[in-house]
Amino acid sequence: MGFEVLKARFFEALDREDGSVTAAALAAGVNRNTAFGWARRAGVRGRGKPGASGHPGRAEYERLRAAGVRRRDAAAQVGVHERTAQDWDQGIRQIGHSRLHADGRLIDYKTGVITISASATKPSLAAVDARLHPRFLNVTERETIADMHRAGDSLRAIGRALGRPASTIKREIDARAVDGVYQPHRAQRAWAESRLRPKASKLTADGPLRRYVEDKLRERWSPEQICHAVVIEFPGNESMRVSPETIYQAIYVQARGGLRRQVADALRTGRTRRKPRKTPQQRTRRFVDEMVMISERPPEVEDRAVPGHWEGDLIVGPRSESAIVTLVERSTRYVLLGHLPGGHTAEEVRDVLVPLIQTLPEHLRGSLTWDQGCEMAAHKQFTVATGVPVYFCDPHSPWQRGSNENVNGLLRQYFPKGTDLSVHSPADLEHVAQQLNGRPRKTLGWGTPAERLRDLLTAT
Structure with missing residues (x-):
């Protein structure tokens, strides 16, 4: 008897023996170790005893999904990665460095090779056995449909027993019955065969x-x-x-x-492998100390009615080798500039910001809003030293610090882009700040920031 004939007999027996590799090997007259090798290379795992293999949270995950829980939430509850949960939903099995898809594709992600089942008419065992989204009928439900339909139960009664609409049961029976007889396992294989079949990429063949x-x-x-x-x-x-x-x-x-x-x-990226992306919940925290986001900022800061709330940022020179700290008060538009002669690490920015804020009276030290730049990694230390809380903008949202962005644009008239900012002394920065604070501003009714700040100081 030929090798291929034995192999075909083994897989036929595997269907009959409900997925038991040992029983199928015995029925086909094949060595047990050889049979397990065939099954493993085909992406088939022996079913064994219930609960003897697989992830311990798989059953709980499927229960949660059947109850309508989102994939991300169900995966978090059972302690698995969302990608693993996605594979469970799609019937994908991990085999070493390869992933066996329900449609018969075996993708080796180490070598980049895709193997497609040679059979174009008969679905693979993996496709028939695939556990997909709960919206699809599974083989157990199809067996229930067959039993109840044979017993003469109505479509509505079958639907109530399965928790599905009667129309779903009617479509299933109408589409899968043969000569008026509904056979659940034939229906399961027909359903698997009707799913999208894999095909070679357009770019595989020369042309x-x-x-x-x-x-x-x-x-x-x-x-x-x-x-x-x-x-x-x-x-x-x-x-x-x-x-x-x-x-x-x-x-x-x-x-x-x-x-x-x-x-x-x-490719412009120069990468030889795709870069995996992460959801916001999976990303590493930006700083060691927890950020307080702008959404938690007190409402009085937003309407600019209460003075003493500041927006801050850096303007940076070429190759990020020099920088200047810029602060603007939201109510008066008053500007403060800080000198960073060497670099702009978190510690250097903290050591400039602390004395800069401490020059202000207590009632003008309300809060500081910053973007998520790494120069503010020491924000907790800054808050402890000054008593000023720091609120962080959302990623890629410069409009949340609109006043500061406007001032940074005005400063580029004095410090053009591409110029070395380390050549400017603290006295130079003070002179520029005085000029900006002495300019009439339309948003202030043509008053100046210096006049508005003076009014606040004299009023107290």
Whole structure:
């Protein structure tokens, strides 16, 4: 008996023996170790005893998902990474460095090779057995449908037993029944077969499209530019169409069967592997000391009615080798400048900010709003030394410090971009601050910041 015949007999027995590799090997007359090797390479794991393998939180996770809990929240409750939970939902199995997808693709993320099942008509055991999102009927529910339908129960009764609409049961029976008989396991295999089948990438085989993409990558075009240019250049040729993601997949994942590896050098990032992204909840904290965000800032700061609340930032010289601390008071628009002759580390910025704030009277030390620059890593020490709380803006939100951004623009008239800021002495900075504070401002009814600050000091 040939090797392939034995192997086929083993997998047929594996279906009959409910996934037990040992029982299937015995039924097919195959050595047990050989059978486990075949199963492992095919991405099939022996079912064994219930609860004997797999993650201990898998059952709880599936219960939470069936109850309508979001994937992220369910994963956090059972203590698994959200990516692992996504794999559970999609029926993906991890096999060493490879991942077996429910549609039969086996992707080796170490070598970049994608293996696709040779069978185009029969779904793999992994696809039939896949545990996907709870909205899909599983094999247990299909068995219940078959039993109750055979017993003459109504569609509504079956739906109530499964917690699903009667219309779902009707569509399932109408679509999967053969000669009026609903067979649950046949229906499960038919459902798995009807799912999207894997196909080779457009760029795997040599041809005009692949050569076009390779040529444009060598000219340093981005995948998105190639995607749109090919439509313009070949408007009537539907075979000359490719998405940016297909190009990235051919470079990063299908490197051995798609575009030649050296073409990846054309990507502007220079990376040979994709960079994983993280959700805000997964990102490392910006500073050791917890930030207090601008959303927690008192309401009186927002309307500028109460003086003494400041916005701060740095203006930086070329190659970030020199910098100046800039502070502006939100109510009066009064400006203070701090001298940073050497660098702008967190400790250096703290040592400039503390004496700068301490020159102010107590009632003008309300708060300080800053962006999330690393120069404010010592914000807790600054608060302890001055009693001034620091509030941080949201990422990429300069408008939350609008007054300070405006002042920084005005300062560039005195300190142009690209010039060395370390050549300016503290006296130079004081002179510039006095000029800005002596200018009439439209937002102050053509009064000056110096006059407004003087009024505050004399009123107390």
